[in-house]
Amino acid sequence: ARRQAGSTFKPFLYAAAFETQKYTPVSWCLDAPRVYRDPWTGRAWKPENFGGEFDGAITLREALTRSKNLCSVELADAIGIPRLVDMAKRLGVATALPQTLALSLGAGEVTLLEMVNAYATLAADGRRAEPTFIRKIVDARGTTVAEADRSSVAALHAAVAYQTLDLMRSVVSDGTAREVRSLDRPVVGKTGTTNDARDAWFIGFTPDLVVGVWVGFDDNRPLGPKETGGRAAIPIWLDFMRATVDRFPSRDFTPPPGILFALVDPKTGK
Numbered sequence: 001a002r003r004q005a006g007s008t009f010k011p012f013l014y015a016a017a018f019e020t021q022k023y024t025p026v027s028w029c030l031d032a033p034r035v036y037r038d039p040w041t042g043r044a045w046k047p048e049n050f051g052g053e054f055d056g057a058i059t060l061r062e063a064l065t066r067s068k069n070l071c072s073v074e075l076a077d078a079i080g081i082p083r084l085v086d087m088a089k090r091l092g093v094a095t096a097l098p099q100t101l102a103l104s105l106g107a108g109e110v111t112l113l114e115m116v117n118a119y120a121t122l123a124a125d126g127r128r129a130e131p132t133f134i135r136k137i138v139d140a141r142g143t144t145v146a147e148a149d150r151s152s153v154a155a156l157h158a159a160v161a162y163q164t165l166d167l168m169r170s171v172v173s174d175g176t177a178r179e180v181r182s183l184d185r186p187v188v189g190k191t192g193t194t195n196d197a198r199d200a201w202f203i204g205f206t207p208d209l210v211v212g213v214w215v216g217f218d219d220n221r222p223l224g225p226k227e228t229g230g231r232a233a234i235p236i237w238l239d240f241m242r243a244t245v246d247r248f249p250s251r252d253f254t255p256p257p258g259i260l261f262a263l264v265d266p267k268t269g270k
Contacts, residue, residue, distance in 0.1 A: 002095060002109040003216060006192030006229070007067045008201045009088070009106035009115075011122065014064055015156060015164040016087035017075050025061040025167055026264045029071035032056060036073065040081060040099040047073050047105065050193070059266055064167045065175035067191070069105050076104035090155040091118035092128050106192055115203060116212035122165050123205045125256060126156030158256035165253060172204070176230050180204055183241055185250040191229030196222040200232035204241075208248040213237045 017023040031054050035046045049069050055062075063071035076084055084104065085097050093115070097108040113131060121128040129152040136147040168188035172180045176191040180202075189204025198220055203212040213233040216223065223232060255261075264270070 001218075002111055003199045003214065004194045005106035005108060005110050005115060006194040006199055006201055007106055008190050008192035008203050008229075009108065009110075010064060010067070010072055010104070011164050011168060011190055012088045012091060012093075012118065013072055013076055013084050013104050014060065014167055015091070015122070015160055016083045017060070017079050018160045018163045019087070019157070020079060020083075023060060023075075025163060026059045026269060028057050028269060029060055029063050029068075029074050030056065031058050031063065031068045031070050033070070036077065036101055038101045040101070045101065059264070059269070061167055061170055062266060064190075065170040067171075067176055072104045073101055076101055087156075088118065090128065091121045092155075093118050106194065112212050112214045116210055119203050119205060119212070120210045121155055122161045123207065123210055124152065125158040126154060126161035127152040128155040129153075159258040162253070162255050162259055176228075177202065177204065177234060179230065179234050180238065183238065183245065185245065186252040188253070191234070193228040197224060197227045198222050200227055200229045202229045202233035202237050204237060206245065206248065207251055207253050209241075209244065211237055211240055213240075
């Protein structure tokens with residue numbers, strides 16, 4: 001099934017912005033109401049934040065942590081929707097995507113598998129591989145009859161992939177996925193909730209395992225006013241991960257060469 005991705009699509013937008021080298025996690029955006037004339041549809045559009053609150057000038061890290069829609073639209077308007085579509089395709093989204101500013105908020109319909117695979121590309125230092133369902137076939141004598149192609153291709157610079165996943169670290173530590181901290185090991189991820197709570201998502205990963213959960217009705221009716229990704233999808237994700245994650249050692253994400261760290265005052269940007 002193809003369903004709207006909601007805010008789980010936003011990391012692709014931030015990766016596309018970082019790739020231009022005009023933005024960093026501490027670049028500023030303006031979280032304030034405004035009306036856009038969508039150049040692809042020609043229609044006037046006034047996007048809103050979930051909850052209807054605006055916080056003015058904030059950093060991109062804060063914008064993704066709190067899933068601020070206005071900052072996402074501002075960013076998409078600045079870098080262009082074609083760049084966002086290209087990034088999603090390179091990471092692993094194969095479904096056709098709409099040429100509209102609303103794509104920055106996850107208006108495109110996608111499958112859970114391709115979204116998880118795209119997140120896996122970010123987790124794998126920007127290297128994309130096709131999903132593999134059968135690793136190999138071995139006959140009764142132990143001879144390998146067939147083996148899947150496990151090769152990968154460079155889809156994104158490793159430093160850009162790390163910048164993006166590090167932003168999602170803040171989503172878990174301070175944002176809409178705080179419940180995930182109970183797993184008690186390094187995790188990054190992003191929640192997503194579409195209009196009228198018709199789709200609830202959470203895609204999260206450790207350095208070894210990427211898991212995505214989608215919750216919704218087949219007939220696309222609303223789940224209920226409070227059934228967000230954090231409320232509906234994260235508990236399922238945690239149940240699975242608690243039963244699985246001990247198969248892997250607890251380790252943190254390793255920054256690639258070219259990444260620099262600095263303490264920044266979020267109020268001044270200095």
